[in-house]
Amino acid sequence: MDDSIFVILALVAFGLAISGPVAFALAIAQRGRITALEQRLARFERMPPAAAPANEAVSPVARPEPQPEPVQEVPSPTPRVPPVPAARPAPEPKKPGPSFEERFGTRWTVWVGGIALAFGAALLVRYSVEAGYFGPAMRVVSGLALAVGLLATGEFLRRRLRGSLPVPATWPDIPAMVTAAGTVALFGTIYSAHALYGFIGPEAAFIALGATGLGVMTLALLHGPALAGLGLIAAMGTPLLIGKGGSPWPLTVYLPAVAASAYGFAWFKGWRALAVAAGIGATVWALVLGLASSTATASGAAQLHGVIQAALASLVFALPHRLTSPEHAKPDRFGSAVLLVAMAVLIALIGLTPKAGYGPLWILTAAAAVAIPAVAGFLVAPLAAGLVIAGIALCGVIVLWVPPPSENWVSVLIRLDTTDPGVLIAVAGLSAAGIASAGALRLIGGGRLPLATVLIYAAGAALAPLAALGLTYLRLAQAEVSSSFAVTAGVLALAMTWLAATFRAQREKTPADALTIGLGAFASAAVAALALGLVFAVSGGSLTVAMALAALGTGAIARRLDIPALRWCVAGLGVVVAGRLAWDPMVVGGELGRTPIFNWLLVGYGVPALAFGLASRIIRLPGTRADAPPLIAQALSLLLAAFLVFFEIRHALHGGDIYALDSGLLEHGLLSLSALGFATVLVRLDGVHGSPVIRFASLAFGVIAFVQSLAALGLAVNPYFTDEPVAGGLVFNEIPVAYGLPALVALALARAAQATRPPWYVVGAGGVGVVLCFLAVTLLIRHGFQGAQLGIDRETSQPEWYAYSAGWLAFGLALLAYGLLRQSLAARLASAALVGLSTLKVFLFDLSGLDGPLRALSFLGLGAVLIGIGLVYQRFVFAPARAG
Template structure:
């Protein structure tokens, strides 16, 4: 007992000594500032006194009569001088008034926590003295902060840029008190969970009251310190259940600060800290108990965040219920956090707690969206959460996730169906009720309710089908889809009847959304009953139906549903390009690719025309649909080529010269067609797509045909005869299309694009001629390591000169400088070849013929340039 009293007295004395120095220093600075101000005032008064006395006359002077002015004048009024800008703080002021206080406050906060940790690790004192010292330190800091507040706040005003010293000291005391209470429960077991909950809640309430006196800086430091305390002190025996109690109390305290004083940034910071802790607990969950604790913590934090940001909007009238982006973002973050924790604990902690937590992840955002209309997007968030839960639902024991995370049999499929059915029905009902009863809702809010009510059951049905039916034909799921279509038709009819009584934009938006959902459900049913797995086809048909409904009922907002379905299809393609399952059929062209890519391409192309607003510049929805139509059409062409050349296997690893040539021909052809279409439609999507396909074709032609599959480098066999073979198709036809693209793009595309197309055509044409000559002499195998005859060497010179002359003639007829320059390059190459190779490699008549032919051609070219290109002007 004596030891306890001694060390307690010693701790208080040390604390007093440490506190007296800063307090005395602060008071001295305050008094010194007062004295300095008084000295300045006295000096100004002394300087002003002689000047004032000099202006007072000793006797009344005689009046002086002024001469009359020639004309009346108006005295100029001097312009008011602007207030001088406050002087910029010097380095010394910033260092002495700001940096030292901030660093000192942080040091106090970490020192309070590290002192507790050090006393635990060193074992100098017993548990009782450790706890007494911790509480004494916390109370001493709180008392010092209050004393400084009363002393300093009544003196001179503090500039806003200066940090608040009393708030710093009080924040350190708050953190120390949080750590002491947590250590008393989690480390030493002095108090039970009930008392710990009360103590932590009382500490948070006290900090809230103190923040009202000291300002938001105290709340911010208290939040950071409270969240960091478990990391500095420890978890208490390795169990994370104490954190499940502690962290929500800290978050609730911060939310209380924010709610009471309007400190929204503090609430956002609390939500971020809570999400980080939830993920950390989920990662550390290695058994069922830890998983349950992490899930309970995630549910509590999600509920607190949703309550804090949604409840202030509870009484917002419908006409003012504009979407709150910040509240929506917080709701989405909290829900994603909870779903992530569900994924991290799916294997170790599956059971009743996991299922209830999954339901909470859907109920929390949907309830917030239903109760607070500015958070209507909560229904969409609930739909995303439900989709994630279906994907993450634990598989059967012993199975592992496949590459797509789905298409695995699940544990307890009956429970999964019950959760999906109840959740989807609940979200749809809440959205429909809000649309029916909120006729004055803004368009964006009504669209959020409509999207949540319609997309949630469609997405849930699709993902459940993939998990349980594994993308195969399923009559039961087809029936479920058709039942969903009937339900959507019924809800649409209810909205139509309400709209006839009280017309409003919200009811019109809801009617269009439910009608589109009915079309989508019917399409899903057809997919489930027939082809199996072709979600891309179903969503494309739904987009076409939505576009038709938007055009028929004149619902502009419904056009965004088409855009949303287009984005979903793009994501589906990125996830798995095999849109219709693994078996496509072996027949070229007429196979399931035509359905999987051709039908969606046509559907989105028609939808883009239906939802385009007449007389206006195209906006995002038709542009998205148009872009997706072009992308699907390109996929169809490319995959059909691979399907035809690889016996139905579009994912074959090898690729030959014919395939690369057809790919280049298709890309160049699409670019040329899009350039033509852009001249008619003036669409930015078509313009960008033509540039994109052109660049891809240029790169693929040069890298693929020039290097990767070039038979000169690979020595692969080339099929066909002397004149008609794979080289003509792979190199000759793309060269002609590249020349056509260059000519077509001259008027509407950048100069670099035109030059690149012409250059690619020139290179491909040169390769086509050279490889054709090589094939004629060597046969199917034409690698560079094979022997080249003198006749073949001569044929190259003759062929290159002939091609150069052809390009020269084209350039003269079409007045094309590019063609003439290409001709010059070929002639120069042939000249170098004759002088460098033919002179040494040929003998006899071939050497002479080579030089004779070259000389004749060069003289002829010079004559043509003199007579036709640069002919001097004739004079009469």
């Protein structure tokens, strides 16, 4: 029997499967019309009858006949009947939500049916291949026929159903679903004709698949954005379906054409999601091409593709603001995010492409990463952040500028050598000048711009040249003294001074906020450029010092010229300094000298700490609570001061080598002492200033000190566990400094924090103080018996065991006395804990471990102390009230 009969039966069954949903859809359309008519009829039936007019009770034409006068009687009160208000139409009942039946019949069946159509088409083709009913040519023709049939059915349903009642937005579109199934079948057939059967070559398949994708996006103008998304995915995925091999250059034309088509459809129909999807696809392809590039040709194609896609995306998301008036030019966050992503992709491409890809296209891509956001920010005021993004891109270009081809470098943040330094200087100089000029032009003519937009323009124009100069100095001068860079910084300072003078003259003629902010921004940039020049000219300086001095100068200018917005420039410089510290906390490298305290650390950390501390006071607005700028400056001042103390300790204890890998008991003790001292001072200052930064810093330093004291002093460097020798004599040695001083400061912190800090903080400080005191007493006793080395494996004599009991009891009595004098419950409880520990030791160890008079003395002493403590509690703590 011929097997073709089974194929015919399968096609007939498929036709019946299609006709069922079609008939069901048509029935649903007619049912919708009937339902609408029934609802209108019900509304008419629920309307109340119109009330009769009041003048219809007595007609003005028919007057009443006269009646005889009644006999006068005593009037009796009659109740007044209130007037009956006119009937109001009943409110229309709230429309109930869709029922389960509606969800099932109008939504779930359509979605599942569309998916089933696509899978059914694929399974039918697969079955025909496995059974061998048709040859390859017939299979392709059948697939094309099936795809065309589904597309025609979708168009037929669109024309029939779209003319009926409007479909609710929550219902899936049946014509679009059938059309989508047809497009899937068409893509599968074309791909099979190329990949499975070889009927068409890769070029023809590429063109056919790409044209199909664009055609699907065109059909989306009739069927909605979901079909456009399907077409975009198919068109973007076409190069992956064709396979590897061939030149990547055609992709630089094809992929931007697909993205541009999607952008055009999105623009025409207002489908923002389609534009975003096109941008995501372009970004993914740019990164894929960059990662896959192993030759100069592939690198050039990836770079050119990235430039075209970035320009397209910037143009599309900048066009909506072409008619925005200056008064309404508020920053567009979404458009700015698009510029940021485009810039990041280009920076990633110049970083991903190999050194073989360095050439004119590499330099063009680097310049485009700066120029595209800068041009968008200059031309479109709501995208003013483009200037700031351009400055960030310029920094990335300088950092990633290609090193010599012969260098076997490992990827680091700053590569201290570079290819074509002259080209780097030209790109950096021209880009920085362009960004500064664009920002200055927008500010000098931006009297009607919103304040946020003005601030963004000012930040980009002032900070980009400074950042470019600093990074170029690091790349070419390698952080050494450079007179040429010092002169360049002086020239930049003169240029910024000239711009500030220009803005000041213009402000005197036509006062405006933009001119005032521009004046302050360029004046601050002039101060910062001078600070950079000092760093470039003097050995041992650092960018951290320069930025801190620039922040102080900016704060002084903001206070002198009364420009509150400049306070945010101080905050911005503070954020840069924080980032610099996060990258490398050791900002001062090289030879620091061996002199304790008076060394370059005072310059690298002390000067910035002082500068930000003064700036926080200068920029604080009088009569108001401190806001973000002074708080940021205050936080950096505290952080830099902490780093200064930390590195000064290391410098003093390691002979000037702050990079030493080892650390001992004395160093950790001084670190704990410093952290506890910081916390205590900040708790005291918080009562005066009421700053949230001071409050948080006091908590942070306290917690760090608690952990440092217990983990390091209690375990890590405890000489009892490490057996490291303790330096010093019998009394004056490392133990009182490492344990005793931090213990006293911790107890002082607990007392100072009682009124202003949480209970856990107070208990923690007191507990750390008691533990450190206990360790100090114990280790001092062991040092007196053992000498310099106190290791756990050394033999302990009976007098030493007895001394521990006596020392612990003495410490407990001292705590009890303090608790009674200061009326401190915590101290009395700590005393009770120590006395309890001593009691356990005497009964559990001394009873069996000691002999002779020491055992008797141990019990006698313990008994006397316990009785004395009981007497004190009876007479002074819980004494009964005397009778009157």
